[in-house]
Amino acid sequence: MMVRTFAMTALAFVVAGSAARAADPRYPNWPCAQAKVPDISLAAVWAGPPLDDAENKWKDDSKVSALVSKLAARKTPLDEAEKSVKEFLAASADKTTNAKLLFAGLFDTLNAQRAQVMSGLERVSRKQRDAADRIREETIELQALQDATPRDDAKVDTMSNQLIWDTRIFEDRRKVVRFVCEVPTTIDQRLFALGRVIQQEME
Template sequence: MKNRMAMIAAVIMLAHGVAQAADPRYPDWPCIQAKVPEISLPAVWAGPPIDDVANAWKEDAEVVALVEQLASRRVPIEQARKAAADFLARSNDKVKFGKLVFAGLFDSLNAQRSAVLNGLERVMRKQRDAVEKIRTDTAALQAIQGAASPDQARIDELNNQVLWEARIFDDRRRVVAFVCEVPTIIDQRLFALSRTIQQEME
């Protein structure tokens, strides 16, 4: 019982910070890392303008397949860089295809980032709801425990319920800490592949 209550108390203390956003512009942002809503093109691309290719990369099946491969975080970055370099090495127009590949990567990885950012903020909202539920159920548990004739069955039920809610909260917190690193990983991947593409275009 003491261990259970200690865990619940620890989670409630951790939950105290859930309502406090690090950046008031993004009240649902749960990470200590600053939220950058999208990748800035000049931050990752010093090659020729890509305005003229727009969504044209989607019209070339080979480029689409390559972009999907390069954008997948399951593909090691060195393998991805080699695939990009090999593709451009055999291309008959390195500038054109380099721009197409990069435009596809830029679109795809920005979309990945947006999905991750939105997911993190959804989890933050769930965590706030979880905090309120834990507080409500803990208050109800304490009230029953303090009653003249405590209902032991109800005490056990609420105690198990609060413990379960606390575990879910803590599990989510651990996952969020890991996922908060993903936007930076995506940024680094795009920057590394951008450099490879630009080198092959020269």
Template sequence: MTVRIVAIAVVALAVASPAARAADPRYPNWPCAQAKVPEISLAAVWAGPELGDAETKWRDDAKVTALVSKLSARKTPMDEAEKSVKEFLAGSASDKTANAKLLFAGLFDTLNAQRSQVMNGLERVSRKQREAADKIREETIALQALQGAASRDDTKVEALSNELIWKTRIFEDRNKVVRFVCEVPTAIDQRLFALGRMIQQELE
């Protein structure tokens, strides 16, 4: 495949990307096929008792903050998470309810923050990809001019060709990473919903 074909393919890919299409004008830099939902709705993941002041007080409890950190980490298996939830909520009914609210409040805050961080990162990469596509387009035009010049400089042609090949590979690699990372916000949604169900089941 020639550099010209590679460059044209990359630009076409950039134009066809979700970010370039900007299906939702509110989020012009959102690069994922999945619709952007800026924050998880509490009602969508929690049907337990009202959290009340637990929304702010969970940070004051060292045991809760440590458990929130463990459960919110995607590397923690869900069966291990369930065991930890059961152990933490073992106790009297009143203690169980209070602890359940603190725990879920912490998970809701923490996972929402993780999700926002991932989404902001995706939009930053999307902007950089758009800039990279523009640069590749400009350099493709410059290369074509060099190739068609009456006094062609083969050294310059080769140098720019190699640079375009390298930039094309970087662009394509980043697109692959973006497609993978686009799944992360949904995975966080699902994890928070599952953890919420675990906690609520212990209250039933």
């Protein structure tokens, strides 16, 4: 009786967990409650002068590219990143050029990070869909084994353990996805904050 109850609970859980997916039909594999915005718009985060060729040249400046790597890393606290921006631009002979190079590098790098995270989320979402289908099939198979006459208790135990394991993996992934769904927004906020500091330092 307890195994049957677990099977029904597992099935209900998976169905409930799958129902919230794909709120936007344009992105059927997008698993987050947050709307999917594929790219950060430059106009949304930069009100400074046109970046011109800075978008292609920032990688050629070793100091700029090294600083971009540090600023883009989420392990670097935002206040520390903002301080580094101010110190770098204060010491620049051509503040405007270096400011544009720095922002162009951040825009490129953080957009790439964001795209990578979003691609990973959709990949996990596809795995979750497959896992949900598998759990449904295992639940039906387990119920059939429980109702069989004569009943094979060894097979019931094996299938029950498999169902418990697959449901646990499904739930663990669901928790990870919920956490990672916050990352694109965090990247957006970081780019906006650093872009604002760069623009302020140019004035």
